[in-house]
């Protein structure tokens with residue numbers, strides 16, 4: 001595998017992961033490595049580009065992570081388990097493994113796509129209860145993954161979106177919160193979430209920050225792209 005520096009998207013075959021790849025190929029000055037369990041899934045969707053590498057990888061396997069994270073500068077973790085019992089291995093241990101390998105290779109930032117309502121203060125929220133049972137312990141394992149990342153010593157950003165939707169990016173205003181106190185019910189397009197994740201890879205204000213995010217219709221007065229740069233000013237670093 002070509003050495004870096006590269007940005008790496010883990011879970012690139014997923015709906016958010018794919019949007020992250022597209023955004024990074026558009027805006028980043030370094031190549032993007034899309035990591036997917038079956039590369040043929042992406043090879044037919046994404047146009048060939050010198051700025052894009054599609055490689056086979058699995059967050060369930062440390063040796064595989066060592067291989068795909070060679071030369072990684074920024075890493076987005078957008079993988080999520082498939083199958084009823086998958087959350088412990090992917091959403092928790094997968095994040096823990098990725099954080100350890102990112103630290104080993106000296107990645108500058110690991111951005112984790114987590115979820116609103118993940119914390120224990122929302123223990124009895126009906127949506128959290130439901131999600132925890134759609135896949136066994138999903139939200140509990142997502143929180144364990146977040147905790148492992150925060151404790152790892154690897155510079156990170158934890159992004160907790162509301163419900164995810166499809167659609168074109170742009171023409172929205174982001175509303176952020178911290179402490180997992182935002183009301184559930186709003187949505188954010190995966191393409192807009194991807195733009196936020198891509199910006200978090202390099203923006204100094206995103207370093208070691210955990211936050212919730214939703215999108216409201218209509219771009220802010222300064223415009224969509226400017227908001228991606230400035231939105232971090234209102235967020236506090238984790239203690």
Ligand SMILES: NC(=O)c1ccc[n+]([C@@H]2O[C@H](COP(=O)([O-])OP(=O)(O)OC[C@H]3O[C@@H](n4cnc5c(N)ncnc54)[C@H](OP(=O)(O)O)[C@@H]3O)[C@@H](O)[C@H]2O)c1
Pocket residue numbers: 010011012013014015016017036037038041057058059060078079080081082090094113114115116161162163164165190
């Ligand atoms: N859906 C919502 O409304 C919502 C709300 C808040 C937060 N979230 C969170 O947002 C994140 C992204 O969600 P999404 O709906 O965009 O995801 P998604 O489409 O379900 O994609 C997840 C991807 O993870 C990949 N994956 C599974 N196990 C893997 C492994 N061991 N190694 C590498 N990749 C693996 C799968 O790859 P394959 O293609 O190989 O199967 C799948 O494509 C998830 O963490 C989700 O929990 C979702």
